Amino acid sequence: MSEENKNFSKKIKKIFIDPKIFTFKFGCKCQGECCNYGVFTDQKEAEFIISIKDKIIPLMDESQSKNVSNWFEPPEEDEDFDSGFAVGTEIINGKCTFLDKDGLCTLQKLAILEGKHQWEYKPMYCILFPLTIFEGAITIDDEHIDRLKYCNKVDANELTIYETCRDELKHFFGNEAFAELEKYREEYLNEIQIGAEK
Numbered sequence: 001m002s003e004e005n006k007n008f009s010k011k012i013k014k015i016f017i018d019p020k021i022f023t024f025k026f027g028c029k030c031q032g033e034c035c036n037y038g039v040f041t042d043q044k045e046a047e048f049i050i051s052i053k054d055k056i057i058p059l060m061d062e063s064q065s066k067n068v069s070n071w072f073e074p075p076e077e078d079e080d081f082d083s084g085f086a087v088g089t090e091i092i093n094g095k096c097t098f099l100d101k102d103g104l105c106t107l108q109k110l111a112i113l114e115g116k117h118q119w120e121y122k123p124m125y126c127i128l129f130p131l132t133i134f135e136g137a138i139t140i141d142d143e144h145i146d147r148l149k150y151c152n153k154v155d156a157n158e159l160t161i162y163e164t165c166r167d168e169l170k171h172f173f174g175n176e177a178f179a180e181l182e183k184y185r186e187e188y189l190n191e192i193q194i195g196a197e198k
C-alpha cells in the first residue's frame, strides 16, 4: 500500500480511511453489472486461483473459457496491492472470465459448494466494490460506479455505502480493526453534526 495519503488523517491497519464512506448514499440493487468489467486481483490471488483450476473448470459453462491462459491479463506494478502487482481478469463474452451465463461468480459458487465462506476464493477487490483501495486509502470507487449503467442509479437510497458494505468491511479489516472503524465513524459523524449546528 502507498505509505502517504495527505488527504486523510485516520489510519487503521496501515490503510487510510476516507470519511466520505460514512455519508455517501449507496444502494446495491442490480444483477451484478460490476462484474462485466472484470477486476484487478493481487498477483498472489491470481496465482492461487490458477492453483485451484481443477476445481473451477468443471463449474464453468459454455460462455466462459476453460483455458487458464485466457483468464488473466499480464501483471502490472501497483502499490495498492500487497504483492506490488495487480493482475486484471480478462473479459470474455462481455463479462469477467469468472462470471457464468446466469450472472454467478464461479469462484463464489465453488466456495459455497464446498461449504466454505462465500468469499473464500474471491479477489479482495471484488468483495470490496463499490469500495476500493486507492493510493493507500479505503474509499469509494466512484470512477467504476459512474461508468456503470445501473449501479447506484436508483433514487431514494436510504443507506450509506458504509452501511451497505458493513459485512465486507468487517471481512476486510477483521473484528478488532472493524471495531476501531466503527468508533472512528461515530466520532466523525458527531463532529460533522456539531459543525452543522454551529
Ligand code: SF4
Pocket: 027, 028, 029, 030, 031, 032, 033, 034, 035, 129, 130, 148, 150, 151, 152
Ligand atoms: S455494486 Fe453496483 S453494479 Fe454491483 S451489484 Fe451492486 S448495484 Fe449492481
Ligand code: SF4
Pocket: 034, 035, 036, 038, 039, 089, 096, 097, 098, 099, 104, 105, 106, 107, 108, 122, 123, 126
Ligand atoms: S471474480 Fe467473480 S466477483 Fe470478481 S469480477 Fe469476476 S465474476 Fe465478478
